[in-house]
Structures are given as C-alpha cells and as structure tokens.
Amino acid sequence: MALRDIHLLGSAPLRARSAEVPVVDDLLRQFIDDLFETMDAAEGVGLAANQVGITQRVAVVGVEDDRFAMVNPVIVSAEGRARGEEGCLSIPDLHAEVTRPERIVLEALDREGKPYRRELDGYVARAVQHEIDHLDGILFLDHLSLLKRELLIRRWKKENKGGSLIRKVVPEGKRTR
Numbered sequence: 001m002a003l004r005d006i007h008l009l010g011s012a013p014l015r016a017r018s019a020e021v022p023v024v025d026d027l028l029r030q031f032i033d034d035l036f037e038t039m040d041a042a043e044g045v046g047l048a049a050n051q052v053g054i055t056q057r058v059a060v061v062g063v064e065d066d067r068f069a070m071v072n073p074v075i076v077s078a079e080g081r082a083r084g085e086e087g088c089l090s091i092p093d094l095h096a097e098v099t100r101p102e103r104i105v106l107e108a109l110d111r112e113g114k115p116y117r118r119e120l121d122g123y124v125a126r127a128v129q130h131e132i133d134h135l136d137g138i139l140f141l142d143h144l145s146l147l148k149r150e151l152l153i154r155r156w157k158k159e160n161k162g163g164s165l166i167r168k169v170v171p172e173g174k175r176t177r
Contacts, residue, residue, distance in 0.1 A: 001030075001033045001034055001036075001037045002034050002037070003034070003037060003038050003041055003169045003170075003171065004034050004035070004038045004052035004053075004169065005052065005053070005166045005167060005168055005169065006038070006042060006047075006051055006052060006089050006090060006166070006167045006169060007050070007051055007052065007053050007090055007165060007166060007167075008090050008091065008092075008160070008163075008164070008165050008166065008167055009090060009091045009139070009153070009156060009157075009160075009165075010165050011053070011090075011165040011166070013050040013051075013053045013054070013055055014050060014051065014090055014134070014137070014139065015137045016050060016055045016137050017055075017135070017136055017137045018048075018049060018050050018055045018056050018057045018058075018135040018136070018137075019055060019056055019057065020056075020057050020072050021056050021057055021058060021071050021072055021109075023113070024071055024109055024111070024112065024113030028058065028071070028111075029111050029112075031049070031054070031058065032058065032060060032069045032071075032111045034052075035047050035049065035052070035058070035059070035060045035069075036060050036062065036067070036069075038052060038169050039060055039062060039089075040062065041169045041170070041171050042089050042169045044062075044089045045061065045062055045063050045123075045127050046059060046060065046061045046062070046063075046127045046128070046130060046131040047059065047060055047089060047131070048131045048132075048134035048135050049135070050134055050135065050137075051089060051090050051134060057071065057072045057073065057135050058070070058071050058135075059073065059131035059132065059134065059135060060131075061124065061127045061128055061131060063123055063124040063127055066124055068110065068118075069108075069110055069111040070106070070108040070109075070128070070131070070132075071108055071109035071110070071111070071113070072108060072109055073106060073107070073108035073128070073131075073132050073135070074106070074107050074108065075104050075105065075106055075128075075129065075132060076105045076106070076107050076117075077104065077105040078101035078103065078104045078105075079101060079102065079103050080101055080102030080103050081099055081100070081101065081102060082099070082100060082101075082102040082122075082126070083097050083098070083099045084097065084098065084100070084123070084126055085097055085098075086098045086126070086130060086140045087140075088130070088139065088140055089167075090134075090139070091139065091140075091141070091156060092167070093156075093159070094141075094152050094155070094156050096140065096141070096144055096148065096152060098126075098140050098143045098144070099143070100125075100126055100129050100143070101125070101129070102121055102122070102125065103119070103120070103121040103125060104119075104120050104121075104125045104128065104129065105117065105118070105119050105120075106118045106119075106120055106128055141153065
C-alpha cells in the first residue's frame with residue numbers, strides 16, 4: 001500500500017467527470033487499498049479517486065466501523081432532506097452546512113468486482129453522496145448559495161495564496177505539530 005498525494009481546490013482532476021472502470025483487477029484493488037490508507041492517514045471519512053489525481057469512478061468510505069469501496073457507484077433512489085456540516089480533504093479547513101437527501105440506495109461494485117446494493121441513511125449516506133459528487137466533478141461548495149460559495153473560495157485562496165495544488169499526506173506517526 002502507498003499513501004497518495006491529495007489534490008487541492010484548483011487542481012483540474014477535481015472538476016473532471018471520472019470515467020467508468022471497465023474491469024476490477026489486482027491493480028485496481030491495490031489502488032483501493034491506497035485510497036483507504038490515504039483516507040485514514042489524512043483523517044477523512046471518504047476519498048474519491050480524482051482527489052488523488054486519477055479520474056476513474058472509484059471511491060472509498062469509512063464511517064466508524066462501516067468501511068467499503070465503491071466502483072462505478074450509482075445512487076438509484078434518494079428521499080428526505082437533511083442539513084449537515086461538510087468539509088473536504090481537498091479543501092482543508094473549510095466547512096459549510098449542506099442539504100442532501102437523508103436516505104439513499106446505492107448500487108456499485110465492491111473491491112472484488114461483485115455488484116452490491118445498500119440502503120444508507122444519516123452520516124454514511126452523506127459521505128457516499130459527497131464522494132460520488134467528487135466523481136462527477138462536483139465539490140460540496142457547489143451546493144451552497146453563490147454568495148456563500150464565493151466567500152468561502154475567496155477565504156480559502158487568501159489563506160493558501162501561492163500554495164501548491166497538491167497536499168502530501170503524512171503517516172500519523174511522522175507528523176509534527
């Protein structure tokens with residue numbers, strides 16, 4: 001397994017619609033393992049392939065003990081509405097209230113290439129929707145009003161002026177405070 005660099009706001013892959021994965025093979029399974037390792041090291045609850053610069057429809061989610069990979073994920077139904085705070089590993093230190101469907105039905109392939117269907121609600125449903133948005137080139141900021149979105153983007157750019165569009169992920173034991 002390997003830690004991957006995370007692309008930050010302004011990096012082109014974050015705005016690209018990811019391509020369908022034609023086959024689940026050993027190379028893709030290794031990539032999924034890398035996504036989990038990177039997500040854990042960055043202390044996230046989800047990570048999409050394009051956040052590490054790969055525009056394929058692959059993402060992982062890890063909310064408490066519920067950890068799973070999604071290859072070619074599709075939300076086949078959604079209901080209810082819930083507001084909740086969201087942040088993103090690709091836009092560190094920004095958070096905002098986002099309204100999303102409260103319950104969803106997800107269909108995807110697992111890391112072995114087997115199809116599955118899951119009914120999800122609450123925080124895990126929110127995380128899945130956030131990651132699928134990434135695969136479509138959509139950021140959580142896009143769900144905000146234009147004024148709020150522009151304010152947050154301006155703040156982020158000011159705080160990260162001249163910074164890289166790539167963030168190195170450091171393993172937990174090697175971090176300095």
